[in-house]
Amino acid sequence: MNKLHLECEWLDTGESLNLAELSRVCGMSSAELDELVEYGVLAPLNSNQPEPQFPAQCIPRLRTAGKLRRDYDLELFAVVILLDYLHRIETLEAQLRSLQARNTSSGRSET
Amino acid sequence: MKYKDYYATLGVARDADLEQIKKAYRKLARQYHPDVSKAADAEARFKDAAEAYATLKDPEKRAAYDELGRQPSGSEFSPPPQWRSDHASGFESFDNIDLADLLAAMGRRDGSARQGAMPVRGRDYEDTVHISLADAHRGTTLSLKLTDPEGEHTLEVSIPAGVTAGQRLRLRGKGGKGRHGGVDGDIYLRIELNPDPVFRVDRHDLYFDLALTPWEAALGAELEVPTLDGNVMLTVPAGTRSGRKLRLRGRGLASSRGPRGDLYATVRIDVPATLSERERKLYQELANISTFNPRAAFHKETSHEQAAP
Numbered sequence A: 001m002n003k004l005h006l007e008c009e010w011l012d013t014g015e016s017l018n019l020a021e022l023s024r025v026c027g028m029s030s031a032e033l034d035e036l037v038e039y040g041v042l043a044p045l046n047s048n049q050p051e052p053q054f055p056a057q058c059i060p061r062l063r064t065a066g067k068l069r070r071d072y073d074l075e076l077f078a079v080v081i082l083l084d085y086l087h088r089i090e091t092l093e094a095q096l097r098s099l100q101a102r103n104t105s106s107g108r109s110e111t
Numbered sequence B: 001m002k003y004k005d006y007y008a009t010l011g012v013a014r015d016a017d018l019e020q021i022k023k024a025y026r027k028l029a030r031q032y033h034p035d036v037s038k039a040a041d042a043e044a045r046f047k048d049a050a051e052a053y054a055t056l057k058d059p060e061k062r063a064a065y066d067e068l069g070r071q072p073s074g075s076e077f078s079p080p081p082q083w084r085s086d087h088a089s090g091f092e093s094f095d096n097i098d099l100a101d102l103l104a105a106m107g108r109r110d111g112s113a114r115q116g117a118m119p120v121r122g123r124d125y126e127d128t129v130h131i132s133l134a135d136a137h138r139g140t141t142l143s144l145k146l147t148d149p150e151g152e153h154t155l156e157v158s159i160p161a162g163v164t165a166g167q168r169l170r171l172r173g174k175g176g177k178g179r180h181g182g183v184d185g186d187i188y189l190r191i192e193l194n195p196d197p198v199f200r201v202d203r204h205d206l207y208f209d210l211a212l213t214p215w216e217a218a219l220g221a222e223l224e225v226p227t228l229d230g231n232v233m234l235t236v237p238a239g240t241r242s243g244r245k246l247r248l249r250g251r252g253l254a255s256s257r258g259p260r261g262d263l264y265a266t267v268r269i270d271v272p273a274t275l276s277e278r279e280r281k282l283y284q285e286l287a288n289i290s291t292f293n294p295r296a297a298f299h300k301e302t303s304h305e306q307a308a309p
Helices: A019-026 A030-039 A056-072 A076-102 A105-109 B006-010 B018-032 B042-056 B059-067 B081-087 B099-106 B133-138 B214-219 B277-289 B296-307
Strands: A003-007 A016-018 A053-055 B125-131 B140-148 B151-159 B168-171 B187-193 B200-202 B205-212 B221-225 B232-236 B245-248 B263-269
Touching (some): A016 A019, A053 A056, A056 A076, B059 B081, B059 B099, B133 B140, B140 B187, B151 B187, B205 B214, B214 B221
Parallel strands (some): B125 B187, B205 B263
Antiparallel strands (some): B140 B151, B200 B205, B221 B232, B245 B263
16 A cells, blocks of 8 residues: 655635636536636636636535536536525535534523 | 446337436436435446436437347347447457447547547545544644555645635545546545534634633633633633623634634523522622612613503
8 A cells, every 4th residue: 555645735715727727627618617707607816817717716616516517417507506506505504604603502502 | 248228227218309318317317316315226326327318318329329229138249240330440349348338439539439549537536524623723634545446545635734614625636547648536625623522613713612600700700711722811801791702812723824713702601500508698688789680671672662652
């Protein structure tokens, strides 16, 4: 068994990637990603540059939507709707986490 | 090569139109999708349906498949010579071939349907890893066990200090090996924190409950409280109300970008379940002399309502 030591890459606001790389990791073509940008569910960081960069944060959501699209043979527009809902779920999950932390545990569990 | 009855897999007639095939596939995909179904054979059923659909939705592949005729499902067969030269000229042997690979190769229109001529990207792996709060704060090394055709590998991944719950990370090129010049896949990890017996986590801020006696809350106190770096002294100001949050600045979780989070003690006032005779007397005396009314606002509203009509 060989061991390999690795440094990881965070998929958050600090990292970005170009269209070709995003297309590769999400399994969608550049033309399809362009269409998602047109629909307003995917936003490049620098829309006025010749080579747009995208925030790495959007990768998990795009991968999930792309996978559901392949699994159910959905149209690209369904991906647009999915991305909106996935974004909402992520936001709500973060809010829930935050509220659970702020609420006293006694207030939640006392019987 | 084993024959697979794709029509039977999807439960459609052999003359079903594309719309019926799509509908049947989506129904099965929803039923057996690994995200939805907990059945043991769900993933296999889902893959079978996807394989059948990949062929039947494509008119050219469906026609080639139909030309193979109808065989009992699972029976060994070999495509007739004409079929081979029409659809699979790149394949030399049909003994150890999966029908799905043969039909998948048909989609490649670069003239050579040769087995494996196309670069194939390695597969990606996705997983969730749970780490303790202390590890998130100080950073840690995860050992990931991966099993691929070449054997078992252990990847050691450094998680830097300051990771938060729900954060994702990518290990580029550490997924499945690409074939025929295809790039290697990636590994995607989602970090979750194990529940901690004391602290609750909101991004880089930590919360814990601080129980106070009524006199500590009223008079103020110097108390020893837990932090990730050991106990510290906390000054509770006189007149601290229940539910108030006392902040210990910079005592939260480390952050990879920016300053450390804060630690909040959420005050909860507790009373003894039973009182000694002396305690009861003192409380009674307090009750007699105190003019404090925590329900003053409530009484004001009530009288206002009474005066309104």
